[in-house]
Amino acid sequence: MTWLAADVAASREETPRVRTLELDVPDWPGHRAGQHLDVRLTAEDGYQAERSYSIASAPGDGVTLTVERLDDGEVSPYLVDEAREGDRVEVRGPIGGYFVWDGDEPEPVLLVGGGSGVVPLAAMARQRARVGSTAPMKLLRSSRTIEEVIYREELDALAGGGFEVVHTLTRSQPPGWTGYSRRIDRELLAEVAWPASESPRVYVCGSTRFVDAAADGLLQAGYDARWIRTERFGATG
Amino acid sequence: MIVSRGFRGRRRDGPPDRVPPGQYLTDDFPVLSAGPTPHTPLQEWTFTIHGVDEPKGWTWEELQALPSETVTVDIHCVTRWSKLDTVWEGVSVDTLLEAVEHDAPYALAFCDGGYTTNVPVEDLTGGKAWVAYNYGGEPLDPEHGGPARLLVPHLYFWKSAKWVRGLTLRDEDEPGFWETNGYHLRGDPWLEQRYWGD
Amino acid sequence: MIGTSELRLDGNAIGGLLLELFGAELTAAPCVCGSCGAREEMARLDVYLGAGIVVRCRHCEGVMLRIVQGHGQTWLDLSGVGSLELSSQ
Numbered sequence: 436m437t438w439l440a441a442d443v444a445a446s447r448e449e450t451p452r453v454r455t456l457e458l459d460v461p462d463w464p465g466h467r468a469g470q471h472l473d474v475r476l477t478a479e480d481g482y483q484a485e486r487s488y489s490i491a492s493a494p495g496d497g498v499t500l501t502v503e504r505l506d507d508g509e510v511s512p513y514l515v516d517e518a519r520e521g522d523r524v525e526v527r528g529p530i531g532g533y534f535v536w537d538g539d540e541p542e543p544v545l546l547v548g549g550g551s552g553v554v555p556l557a558a559m560a561r562q563r564a565r566v567g568s569t570a571p572m573k574l575l576r577s578s579r580t581i582e583e584v585i586y587r588e589e590l591d592a593l594a595g596g597g598f599e600v601v602h603t604l605t606r607s608q609p610p611g612w613t614g615y616s617r618r619i620d621r622e623l624l625a626e627v628a629w630p631a632s633e634s635p636r637v638y639v640c641g642s643t644r645f646v647d648a649a650a651d652g653l654l655q656a657g658y659d660a661r662w663i664r665t666e667r668f669g670a671t672g
Numbered sequence: 673m674i675v676s677r678g679f680r681g682r683r684r685d686g687p688p689d690r691v692p693p694g695q696y697l698t699d700d701f702p703v704l705s706a707g708p709t710p711h712t713p714l715q716e717w718t719f720t721i722h723g724v725d726e727p728k729g730w731t732w733e734e735l736q737a738l739p740s741e742t743v744t745v746d747i748h749c750v751t752r753w754s755k756l757d758t759v760w761e762g763v764s765v766d767t768l769l770e771a772v773e774h775d776a777p778y779a780l781a782f783c784d785g786g787y788t789t790n791v792p793v794e795d796l797t798g799g800k801a802w803v804a805y806n807y808g809g810e811p812l813d814p815e816h817g818g819p820a821r822l823l824v825p826h827l828y829f830w831k832s833a834k835w836v837r838g839l840t841l842r843d844e845d846e847p848g849f850w851e852t853n854g855y856h857l858r859g860d861p862w863l864e865q866r867y868w869g870d
Numbered sequence: 871m872i873g874t875s876e877l878r879l880d881g882n883a884i885g886g887l888l889l890e891l892f893g894a895e896l897t898a899a900p901c902v903c904g905s906c907g908a909r910e911e912m913a914r915l916d917v918y919l920g921a922g923i924v925v926r927c928r929h930c931e932g933v934m935l936r937i938v939q940g941h942g943q944t945w946l947d948l949s950g951v952g953s954l955e956l957s958s959q
Contacts, residue, residue, distance in 0.1 A: 437889065438674075471882070471885070473886040477675050478681060482680075482681055484679075512682075513676070513679050518676075518678075522676060522677050523675075523676060523677070525674050527886050530885035530895070532895040532896075532898035533881075533897045533913035534882055643878055664913070665913075665914075666880065666913075667878070667880050668879075704919060704921060705877060706921075707918055707920075707924060708916075708918075749921070849936075850920075850921050850938065853922065853945050854922070854945030855921060855922070867940040
């Protein structure tokens with residue numbers, strides 16, 4: 436059927452609640468930046484649970500997931516706290532033909548991510564670096580604190596050559612912080628986003644509330660709704 | 673079957689005389705919905721019984737003026753969570769049906785937002801069902817069906833229609849929103865009547 | 871308290887389910903609402919998780935798909951979809 440065996444090859448902590456898992460999926464057909472997969476876990480008595488996770492790795496770089504532990508989660512506590520090298524899960528995918536960016540699109544790209552919503556956007560940034568795309572790309576990312584910024588060093592280091600990262604920290608900021616320190620709103624977007632005259636491509640990912648607020652703010656900044664692609668994670672951050 | 677070492681899930685088992693087969697206990701109160709939360713102003717809200725010679729309706733004030741009951745019941749969702757000892761206050765459907773002349777065997781509950789569900793009148797009477805407007809001692813939250821929802825705890829909770837606005841009494845059983853698409857016509861959790869053919 | 875609006879997802883959330891049912895990627899497939907005629911990719915439709923899955927038009931909130939899964943089978947009501955455009959690739 437459509438479910439493939441996937442073994443945990445490696446795992447590392449990104450932040451206290453977020454873990455990255457590198458999966459070995461022998462029959463993986465390949466994927467595009469922005470796609471996700473479904474993970475299925477089966478307990479010994481046959482009980483099953485499934486959840487969707489965005490693929491963090493760029494195409495050709497294996498299958499890597501970054502998972503945030505939800506307090507009342509069914510699958511994420513297992514993936515973040517329990518799963519270790521050699522454990523086996525099942526995956527289905529890749530999934531998605533809408534929320535994807537391949538790197539050959541010429542328009543400027545605006546990526547807007549809230550919390551773990553940055554995961555598929557990071558795959559796009561990694562893809563840009565991989566294929567040497569010159570499309571200007573800006574990542575506007577919202578996190579609660581500096582400690583909770585996922586992939587901070589890696590993505591900040593990718594800056595340059597037309598890729599820029601803009602942070603906002605909404606709950607607390609480190610001493611000397613000069614970046615934004617509030618939830619994304621219309622004014623912030625107007626300062627950061629490409630001018631509407633550039634007809635950019637936009638990808639927004641995060642909780643439903645985050646995505647709706649960001650999309651509304653961009654519409655108010657003159658963006659066409661057709662340019663804005665969204666992926667909602669529901670009530671989580 | 674590929675088993676993931678160490679995976680159990682969040683489920684908690686409960687006493688078998690309280691938790692129907694295939695169900696797990698939850699401490700929170702999951703919000704499930706078939707659509708956006710309606711927000712009907714109370715001054716426009718009515719509850720109406722149709723399908724009788726003389727349809728009867730109540731405004732919000734009139735409903736509040738009816739004798740109410742506070743009940744403690746267990747609820748069971750077809751998605752497998754059960755919550756024990758939930759406390760509700762509302763008007764018994766017996767009280768409402770006493771206001772009309774009826775002998776219809778079936779009812780179709782209808783709601784703001786368009787949701788419907790069918791319930792045999794026998795399952796709505798004899799102290800088994802309420803139009804509930806308080807939960808846990810507080811006014812029922814819109815996300816949980818406020819201002820008022822149908823409460824039929826001995827059936828799966830999709831029958832406890834949120835944002836209920838009335839009942840249409842019928843001679844034949846007309847499947848509602850979910851019953852037309854795979855869910856069981858009656859939905860008794862103790863017989864595990866989840867889907868067609870159960 | 872989690873509001874129902876925060877539980878509203880989009881068509882991306884059912885991409886895997888649709889892949890399994892149709893054997894095709896459908897999140898980018900344009901769908902026409904049978905109630906109001908609006909045309910949007912599946913990924914742009916509103917998805918609600920109730921007793922089953924409900925997919926609604928983001929313009930008129932009309933029900934487009936209803937999905938129930940149980941007993942190893944799926945009940946799929948597409949009566950609210952006017953048309954679905956599938957890629958030939």
